[in-house]
Amino acid sequence: MSGVFVFIENADGQIPAIAKEMMTAGRIIADGLSEDLVALVIGSDVDDVVDAAFDMGADDVLAADDESLAPFRVEAVGPLVVSLAQDKEPSVILAGASTRGRDLAAWVAADLDAGLVADGTGIKVEDDVVKVTRPVYAGKLLASVFVTEGTQVITLRGRSFPQADGIGNSGSAETVDAVVAEDDIASKVTGFAAKDGGVSLTDANIIVSGGRGVAGPEGFEPVQALADVLGAAMGASRAAVDAGWIPYEHQVGQTGKTVSPDLYIAAGISGAIQHQAGMRTSKVIVAINKDPEAPIFKLAQYGIVGDLFEVLPALTEEFSGRLS
Ligand SMILES: Cc1cc2nc3c(=O)[nH]c(=O)nc-3n(C[C@H](O)[C@H](O)[C@H](O)COP(=O)(O)OP(=O)(O)OC[C@H]3O[C@@H](n4cnc5c(N)ncnc54)[C@H](O)[C@@H]3O)c2cc1C
Numbered sequence: 001m002s003g004v005f006v007f008i009e010n011a012d013g014q015i016p017a018i019a020k021e022m023m024t025a026g027r028i029i030a031d032g033l034s035e036d037l038v039a040l041v042i043g044s045d046v047d048d049v050v051d052a053a054f055d056m057g058a059d060d061v062l063a064a065d066d067e068s069l070a071p072f073r074v075e076a077v078g079p080l081v082v083s084l085a086q087d088k089e090p091s092v093i094l095a096g097a098s099t100r101g102r103d104l105a106a107w108v109a110a111d112l113d114a115g116l117v118a119d120g121t122g123i124k125v126e127d128d129v130v131k132v133t134r135p136v137y138a139g140k141l142l143a144s145v146f147v148t149e150g151t152q153v154i155t156l157r158g159r160s161f162p163q164a165d166g167i168g169n170s171g172s173a174e175t176v177d178a179v180v181a182e183d184d185i186a187s188k189v190t191g192f193a194a195k196d197g198g199v200s201l202t203d204a205n206i207i208v209s210g211g212r213g214v215a216g217p218e219g220f221e222p223v224q225a226l227a228d229v230l231g232a233a234m235g236a237s238r239a240a241v242d243a244g245w246i247p248y249e250h251q252v253g254q255t256g257k258t259v260s261p262d263l264y265i266a267a268g269i270s271g272a273i274q275h276q277a278g279m280r281t282s283k284v285i286v287a288i289n290k291d292p293e294a295p296i297f298k299l300a301q302y303g304i305v306g307d308l309f310e311v312l313p314a315l316t317e318e319f320s321g322r323l324s
Helices: 017-033 047-055 074-088 099-112 217-230 238-242 273-279 308-323
Strands: 004-008 037-043 060-065 092-096 115-120 122-126 129-136 141-145 152-156 206-210 233-236 263-267 284-289 302-305
Touching: 004 017, 004 047, 004 074, 017 037, 017 092, 017 122, 017 129, 017 152, 037 047, 037 074, 047 060, 060 074, 074 099, 092 099, 099 115, 099 152, 115 129, 129 152, 206 217, 217 233, 217 263, 217 308, 233 238, 263 273, 263 308, 284 308
Parallel strands: 004 037, 004 092, 037 060, 092 152, 115 152, 206 233, 206 263, 263 284, 284 302
Antiparallel strands: 122 129, 129 141
């Protein structure tokens, strides 16, 4: 059993940040185990992705290039990764804790009867054991979890590791074939609808979020105005989403998105543990709340006690002056 497989998400030749982050994590594991870092490049027209995988530090690349493998469908990609794992017997199979990565990891772990450690935020290798740090109890505790035997399947949250880039490896990939014929794949992708504008919450470096304190849908206007000036995504608490002021896709927290931006600005959010579960790993947290006792201030590095309807426009004006 040897090798650290990293699943390289890709679409139309593009590699999302989370795949680059997984290559950094994969390198840490591979070096810790003294094993090879093997990138799994699966899709259609993947030559550029193969080159990029080497450039991100892969020792080897296993490449499957077939129209049935793009866009991603777990019924096509899952059996292929399972078959590669049965053939090569890697120590670890690593994927990002994204929608695709979670889908794939669950499929692969179930089919291989392997242990799965999901949603980690850190890793270390001790005595040839890969230990994954994962937040538990809504992020109140960090557990160290590992698998005692066989291949270990791991997913790690986005923005937990820096992106691998420009390592400069090169080589040629070992090509492998798809294992499921198109006719045997139950789901078909008929097209994609682009979302109108806005910055993706999970990819954002900066997030400005509003809670019940915004007091209505129009209360998100100053939140959006600051987000626009900062090039930020807009988040929300569940209270604001449940009130119908903003769509669910903006919800941050235990039952919403888990985010880890460089800067998280929470306006009119009390800081309930379920909200914290989705944002407490943010690098810098700024809270704006008129109640000095609000729990969010215990988590925030910077707190502004005041009315968000005064503070947000003042910040927007100041930032737009400085950033323009
Ligand atoms: C199983 C479960 C899952 C949950 N999942 C989530 C989740 O994913 N995400 C989530 O967010 N919540 C979640 N919740 C709900 C969570 O418990 C809280 O109810 C919710 O986070 C509260 O949202 P809030 O902070 O916006 O509202 P509140 O707690 O009502 O806080 C509003 C804050 O705004 C401040 N304020 C009011 N007016 C102003 C003003 N003009 N200027 C400045 N400050 C002002 C107030 O002082 C107050 O602190 C979940 C709950 C459960 C039980």
